[in-house]
Amino acid sequence: MNQIALDGLREQVRGQLITPEDPDYDSARAVFNAMVDKRPAGILRVAQISDVIAGVNFARENAMPLAIRGGGHSAPGFGTWDDALVLDFVNRTGVRVDPEARTARAEAGTTWADFNHATHAFGLATTGGIVGSTGVAGLTLGGGIGYLTRKYGLSCDNLVSADVVTADGSFLIANKERNEDLFWALRGGGGNFGVVTSLEFQLHPVDMVYAGIIIYGAENIPTVARFYREYLASAPEEFGAFLGFHQGPPVPFLPEEWHGKSVCVVVGMWTGDPAEGQARWQPFLDAAPVAGSMVGPMPYPALNVAFDGLNQKGMQGYWKANFLRDLNDGAIDAHAEFGATVTSVNTSVHVYPIDGAVSRVGVQDTAFAHRTMKFSPVIATQWQDPADNKANIAWARQYAAALAPHSEAGGYINFMDSEDQNRVADNYGPNWERLVAIKGKYDPGNLFRVNQNIAPA
Structure with missing residues (x-):
């Protein structure tokens, strides 16, 4: 040019x-x-x-x-x-909250830390990400998994309206009454259909939560994972927590002897009656020997940024992911093997629950089709030194290969890497053909192709 x-x-x-x-x-x-x-x-x-x-x-x-x-x-x-x-959109980070209607409109450069800071002033929130520096727009367009998923659904399930500039330069408003097909596609179809310049969300009463960060030695992975699976199966939807595999982070509540060692974690929050909070977390404190823990009341935005220090801009990164219909014994065995060999303190292997409210939305009600899945795992490999690229990528690929026999064909598009374009139809599942048709209507020349791309027919 x-x-x-x-x-x-x-x-x-x-x-x-x-x-x-x-x-x-x-x-x-x-x-x-x-x-x-x-x-x-x-x-x-x-x-x-x-x-x-x-x-x-x-x-x-x-x-x-x-x-x-x-x-x-x-x-x-x-x-x-x-x-x-x-x-x-780095300079477009405004959030306007309507506390009476319980809605908020965010500009396209807003992060979840920005959004939660604005809505928390009114004791409100919606499903956002696990890391505060994640962008609101990108997360939502791909679906949007977070701590509130079981109770309030995906981020895209809480999307009320979006402003969009399409490939011909038109400015459109997409919601349930206007440009309904575009609104359907935006809720899980990624950035394939236009430039979303702002998003309006439904909010929910979420203020102080009873948070839990519980860390176990990696030798306890099978025990903790099986307990986690059984507990989540009957837990109220107000309990949202993920199972994870890390190196022990340098946090005050984890003894220094565990820093840098492979660990298993359960992290999340209880949003029901605060008086029940300790009782809801106590079974995890009793499930296996605890290396370190922090359990107690916390402002929701504080939990949302708890991992930001381990997820900083400028690291090397490589991700892999699939959906799980269930956290079966084979998947747990694979996590026990590879979760005990996490390669850096910045690497996060998480298993996110996507049952509850997510499953009550129909497979074809939004572009996000994987409504019958119970878990969305990710191998988010991150490290500092480019000299370690080859070894870390190989580790992530081996981990993903071990999980593959126990996983579905498709994965969450927000967790896909650039080499996963060959999986795009599986990632969008049974809604693929409809997405292709809508792509052809709004972007026939495939201008918006720098993404997990849906090519027009």
Whole structure:
């Protein structure tokens, strides 16, 4: 892309357009995963919706790739691309809460830490991510799994409306009454259908929660995993917690002798009657010898950022994932083998429950089709030194291969890596054909292809 053409775009926008000649180009092109080293033609830091329209039209007319960056947290680094125009929403992080209607509208650059800070002032929340720096838009468009999933469904199940700029430069409002097919596709279909500039959510009364972070030695993985499976099967939906495998983090409630050692964790919260909180967590304290624990009342936003220190921008990263219909003994055996060999303190292997409210939404009611699954595991391998790339990637692949015989064909698109494009139809499941048709309607030229891509027919 020549400079003259980009200068033409610069004249049409209010936001900053950063090109390779600018001194802050390298910092502007960097995304969360440092393994991704792309060189876009320009990064447009969006100031107004008119900038988005201008950017979409410019990319389409010049046959350029177009990358969309909300929180910039995409594991495959889809917030950037070689020779692309990047629409960066880093300056669009506003959240407007309507406490009477119990709704909130978030701009496309908002993170879940931003969102939860705004809604917590009113004692309200909706299902968000596990890490506060995750972008609201990207998480929601792929489905959206978090601590509140069992009680209130996925993030996309709580989406009320979205503002969207489509491939022809049109500005559309998508909800249950307007552009219903687009609204259906946005709830799980990823960024395939347009640039979502803001999202409106239904909120729920969530303020102080009874949180639990319980850490066990890795030798207890089979015992803890089986107990977790049985406990979740009958637990009220107000109890939301994941099973995980880590290296012991340097936190005050974990003795130093456990720091850096392989551990098993159960992390989550009880949102029911606070008086029941300790009793709801006590069975996990009794299930196996505890290396360290923190159990007690906590503001919901504080739990949402508890892992942010281990998930910082600039690390190397490689992810793998599948869905589980159940946490069967074979899957537990695989976790016992590989969970005891976690490769870095920044690596997180989590098994998220997606039963309860998620399962009460029909398979074809939204684009997110995996409503009969009970768990969504992820192997989120992260590390500091690029010299360790080969070994860490091999470990994650071996772990995923061990889980594969016990897993479904499809996986959660927010957990897919860039090499998983061959799995895209399985990832979208029985809603694939309808998604292809809607893609053909709103983006027939596949302008929005820097993603887990649905190509138009």
